[in-house]
Amino acid sequence: MREDNIVSQTEEQETGDEGAVEAQPKDREQLETELQELNDKYLRLYAEFETYKRRVNKDKEEIQRYGNESLLHDLLPIIDNLELALKHASDNVSEGLVQGVEITLKELNKTLEKFGLKAIDAEGRRFDPSVHHAMTQVVRDDVEDNVVVEEFRKGYLLKEKVLRPSLVAVSKKSETKQEKETGEEIKVNKNIEEES
Numbered sequence: 001m002r003e004d005n006i007v008s009q010t011e012e013q014e015t016g017d018e019g020a021v022e023a024q025p026k027d028r029e030q031l032e033t034e035l036q037e038l039n040d041k042y043l044r045l046y047a048e049f050e051t052y053k054r055r056v057n058k059d060k061e062e063i064q065r066y067g068n069e070s071l072l073h074d075l076l077p078i079i080d081n082l083e084l085a086l087k088h089a090s091d092n093v094s095e096g097l098v099q100g101v102e103i104t105l106k107e108l109n110k111t112l113e114k115f116g117l118k119a120i121d122a123e124g125r126r127f128d129p130s131v132h133h134a135m136t137q138v139v140r141d142d143v144e145d146n147v148v149v150e151e152f153r154k155g156y157l158l159k160e161k162v163l164r165p166s167l168v169a170v171s172k173k174s175e176t177k178q179e180k181e182t183g184e185e186i187k188v189n190k191n192i193e194e195e196s
Contacts, residue, residue: 065116065159072117073163076156079108083154120155122148122166131155133165143171 082105089098109119120131127134127146138149148168155166 066161068115069158069161069163072112072115072156072158075108075112076164079105079112080153082108116159117163118157120157120162120166122151122155122168124148127168127170131157131162131165132168132170134170135167136169137172138169139174140171141174145171145173147171 082101085101086098086105089101122132125148127148132148132155135152140149143149147170148166149171150169151166152169153167156163
């Protein structure tokens with residue numbers, strides 16, 4: 001009987017070992033799948049974190065670049081008033097007062113330039129709606145269409161950002177002048193077509 005027990009135990013061990021051998025590849029495949037999933041999650045999380053870091057750094061740079069925007073915007077009327085004082089200074093005003101205002105304005109502009117404030121060149125330039133705000137159109141035949149002919153209030157840039165657009169008057173040719181030029185363009189185009 002003892003031999004029968006030993007044989008049956010040996011058979012059970014063999015079938016048990018085979019089951020364990022068969023279970024190992026399945027467990028291994030499952031573990032590899034789980035490992036791959038965890039690795040994918042890690043890579044996605046790492047990519048999201050890198051994107052977050054870039055966005056935070058960009059926001060930080062924006063704050064550093066434009067942190068003084070509201071202060072500079074509030075100082076613009078002071079510059080306007082100093083410029084108006086110089087523009088309307090008459091001969092009976094003390095020469096020293098005019099020089100004092102000029103020096104003050106020059107120093108203020110110089111200081112604000114250190115922080116990135118720059119005046120927008122407007123007069124004589126082509127009208128650009130991104131930096132100019134047209135207040136009126138002026139009929140002028142001596143100037144091309146859409147050219148700034150007068151600046152009512154200076155505009156300013158803070159670094160590359162428009163802090164305040166220039167208030168300007170824009171040229172417009174008279175109707176007869178436009179018709180003549182359009183007629184001449186049509187004649188030139190017809191002559192070119194006929195020669196071709």
